[in-house]
Amino acid sequence: MDKDIKRLSLILLMAPFALWILLLIIIPHVGIFLLSLREKISYKEFTYGLGNYIEFLNEPIYWNTLLRTGSMSLLVTILALLIGFPVAYYIAKVARKKSKGALFLLCLLPLWVSELIRTFGWILLLRETGVVSGFLQTIGIIDQPVEFLYNDVTVIMGLVYTVMLFMIVPLVSTLDGMDDAMVEAGYNLGGSGFTVLRRIIIPYAMPGIVAGSIVVFMLAAGSYLTPILLGGKNSSWFTEQIYDQFITRYNWESGAAFGFLLLAFTSIVVWLGLRLTGQSLATTVAKD
Amino acid sequence: MEYDLTCESVCKKFGEFTAVDDVSFQIPSGSFFSILGPSGCGKTTLMRMIAGFESTTSGDIKIKGNSVLSLPPNKRNVKMVFQHLALFPMMNVFENIAYGLRCQGVGKEEIKRKVQDVLERVSLPDVGSKEISQLSGGQKQRIAIARCMVLDPDVLLLDEPLGALDLKLRESMKIELKLLQHQFNTTFIYITHDQSEALVMSDNVAVMNQGRFEQIGTPQALYHKPASAFVAGFVGDANRWSGRVVEGADGAVKVQTDGGLSLVGTAAGGSLSGSGTDVEIFVRPEFITVARAKGDAPAQVNGQNHQRGVVDSLLFNGANSRVLVRSTNNQLIEADFLLTGGTDDLKPGDAVDLSWSIERSACFQAARG
Ligand SMILES: Nc1ncnc2c1ncn2[C@@H]1O[C@H](COP(=O)(O)OP(=O)(O)OP(=O)(O)O)[C@@H](O)[C@H]1O
Ligand SMILES: [Mg+2]
Numbered sequence: 098m099d100k101d102i103k104r105l106s107l108i109l110l111m112a113p114f115a116l117w118i119l120l121l122i123i124i125p126h127v128g129i130f131l132l133s134l135r136e137k138i139s140y141k142e143f144t145y146g147l148g149n150y151i152e153f154l155n156e157p158i159y160w161n162t163l164l165r166t167g168s169m170s171l172l173v174t175i176l177a178l179l180i181g182f183p184v185a186y187y188i189a190k191v192a193r194k195k196s197k198g199a200l201f202l203l204c205l206l207p208l209w210v211s212e213l214i215r216t217f218g219w220i221l222l223l224r225e226t227g228v229v230s231g232f233l234q235t236i237g238i239i240d241q242p243v244e245f246l247y248n249d250v251t252v253i254m255g256l257v258y259t260v261m262l263f264m265i266v267p268l269v270s271t272l273d274g275m276d277d278a279m280v281e282a283g284y285n286l287g288g289s290g291f292t293v294l295r296r297i298i299i300p301y302a303m304p305g306i307v308a309g310s311i312v313v314f315m316l317a318a319g320s321y322l323t324p325i326l327l328g329g330k331n332s333s334w335f336t337e338q339i340y341d342q343f344i345t346r347y348n349w350e351s352g353a354a355f356g357f358l359l360l361a362f363t364s365i366v367v368w369l370g371l372r373l374t375g376q377s378l379a380t381t382v383a384k385d
Numbered sequence: 386m387e388y389d390l391t392c393e394s395v396c397k398k399f400g401e402f403t404a405v406d407d408v409s410f411q412i413p414s415g416s417f418f419s420i421l422g423p424s425g426c427g428k429t430t431l432m433r434m435i436a437g438f439e440s441t442t443s444g445d446i447k448i449k450g451n452s453v454l455s456l457p458p459n460k461r462n463v464k465m466v467f468q469h470l471a472l473f474p475m476m477n478v479f480e481n482i483a484y485g486l487r488c489q490g491v492g493k494e495e496i497k498r499k500v501q502d503v504l505e506r507v508s509l510p511d512v513g514s515k516e517i518s519q520l521s522g523g524q525k526q527r528i529a530i531a532r533c534m535v536l537d538p539d540v541l542l543l544d545e546p547l548g549a550l551d552l553k554l555r556e557s558m559k560i561e562l563k564l565l566q567h568q569f570n571t572t573f574i575y576i577t578h579d580q581s582e583a584l585v586m587s588d589n590v591a592v593m594n595q596g597r598f599e600q601i602g603t604p605q606a607l608y609h610k611p612a613s614a615f616v617a618g619f620v621g622d623a624n625r626w627s628g629r630v631v632e633g634a635d636g637a638v639k640v641q642t643d644g645g646l647s648l649v650g651t652a653a654g655g656s657l658s659g660s661g662t663d664v665e666i667f668v669r670p671e672f673i674t675v676a677r678a679k680g681d682a683p684a685q686v687n688g689q690n691h692q693r694g695v696v697d698s699l700l701f702n703g704a705n706s707r708v709l710v711r712s713t714n715n716q717l718i719e720a721d722f723l724l725t726g727g728t729d730d731l732k733p734g735d736a737v738d739l740s741w742s743i744e745r746s747a748c749f750q751a752a753r754g
Contacts, residue, residue: 278468279471281471287489287536297475301473303475
């Protein structure tokens with residue numbers, strides 16, 4: 098009796114979660130996967146096969162875009178880590194208790210406005226007639242308007258700015274748990290500042306670094322608005338290809354295949370990253 | 386004599402607050418020195434200044450005769466065992482010990498040899514490949530010491546390293562630490578607020594209070610010849626009464642306690658300022674003799690204080706058992722008494738005579754304020 102009640106309450110508790118997983122994750126993915134295997138012969142006539150995937154491999158522009166998206170996302174991840182680590186270290190170890198919350202809030206600020214508004218902010222600043230170009234002309238560094246938009250640097254900058262918080266939060270939480278005495282012990286035993294950073298602080302923060310990097314990489318590779326708006330039509334972001342197949346060409350089958358390829362590609366990169374750093378999902382996400 | 390560590394008038398101020406106030410001492414090579422003081426008296430701050438994590442406001446710190454004030458922490462040959470040990474959890478035992486050697490650029494083979502050597506000396510030869518989380522509390526302790534000792538430091542600082550251990554382990558580690566110190570023959574500076582740790586292990590003890598050193602001496606000297614009321618109260622147990630001088634200033638003085646006991650004590654820690662002076666009187670329980678009351682009044686012997694009372698309660702603790710006696714004027718006095726478990730043991734309610742020598746009744750001028 099008691100056991101039944103327990104089981105019932107467990108089922109009731111888990112039901113919304115299971116429904117969510119089933120309806121929003123499993124069913125659509127199975128659907129898309131099936132869709133990606135379908136090949137159109139003629140109107141309302143289909144066969145099943147790997148044709149859509151073969152088409153992807155045969156067309157260099159497709160897999161070049163995927164590789165480009167992957168490498169740029171990796172660059173975004175590395176930049177976010179390089180900028181985020183000192184910031185996180187400052188928030189977790191240097192800042193006093195009172196200012197911690199305020200600093201955290203400052204990092205949160207960019208996420209307060211929608212991605213669209215945020216990106217338009219960048220456009221206002223960087224376009225040919227924008228604030229930066231105007232300012233540089235006023236102080237005489239350049240003598241005619243310069244377009245800062247629609248290049249890779251701008252895309253990467255915009256992405257780094259968007260994903261920064263997702264790097265900082267896991268880093269702060271792991272660094273917060275680090276005993277100051279451990280750093281002091283590192284110095285006391287004769288380590289230089291660099292040794293302490295390399296042998297003690299970074300290994301200790303590794304779970305946070307990996308967790309943050311996974312999230313940031315996924316977000317960057319799967320982002321759509323920022324690369325399109327800041328990179329223009331030629332940004333060659335893979336999500337744009339997917340959108341193109343689905344909406345412009347109305348070729349749902351190959352769009353679905355592309356979607357699956359993106360998922361597989363990012364998963365492989367994450368797996369490689371975990372292998373290289375010697376971490377596992379269990380140690381990074383479900384840290385004791 | 387050669388001194389491993391010398392502090393000269395070291396001061397440390399945090400803003401207006403003085404954490405360490407004009408501390409000077411010298412530690413001979415190869416000795417076990419303890420700094421004993423209540424929580425918040427500045428022990429850790431002093432230690433951190435020696436290790437270089439905190440700057441001094443004034444004064445000088447010398448290691449082997451050379452001032453180290455201008456050296457950063459990683460250049461001082463002073464190693465530290467932290468209160469919570471601060472072992473590196475992401476390295477195994479071998480890597481933890483090898484860390485310092487790697488920083489010095491020692492070769493691979495020599496690192497292996499030295500680590501194995503030091504592991505043997507702390508009697509844990511087989512734990513090299515274990516993770517830190519697999520060690521017991523006492524083993525972690527020894528690894529933390531090994532990690533420092535492998536670097537052959539001039540001075541080893543230990544900041545209450547036994548604080549995190551349970552009582553039983555603490556007792557055995559006390560003896561082990563002393564043995565390790567003998568074996569390595571390195572100067573140990575041991576910080577604690579537990580007087581029994583300091584007394585058992587040390588060659589010399591400094592008693593610290595509110596940033597100042599009250600007294601430096603051997604454990605016996607501190608116990609039997611305390612220089613101040615604070616030391617007398619902090620080191621060892623004592624009956625403590627406050628009172629007023631009735632007669633005398635040097636040597637034997639007649640005093641009356643606030644609770645109404647009148648006794649003769651010995652002026653300690655300098656002479657008192659004559660009759661009417663507020664004093665504090667300390668008498669250790671083991672110097673009070675308890676006897677069953679005979680006759681109408683306690684027998685008088687020269688050079689002794691006498692007091693008649695009734696046993697209030699027995700405090701049984703094996704060989705350290707005590708009786709709590711309520712005197713005729715309602716004062717509680719603690720005295721050592723061997724309770725054998727036989728029929729002639731004292732029982733609450735028994736009338737007893739207490740006596741203790743005048744020399745063992747130390748009177749200190751009470752702090753004004
Ligand atoms: N960084 C600091 N800033 C301001 N005050 C400090 C600082 N560090 C220590 N203090 C103060 O200095 C005093 C001595 O501190 P310290 O840590 O040396 O005490 P302790 O003797 O080690 O005490 P415990 O036995 O509790 O460890 C304390 O009153 C503490 O509040
Ligand atoms: Mg302390």
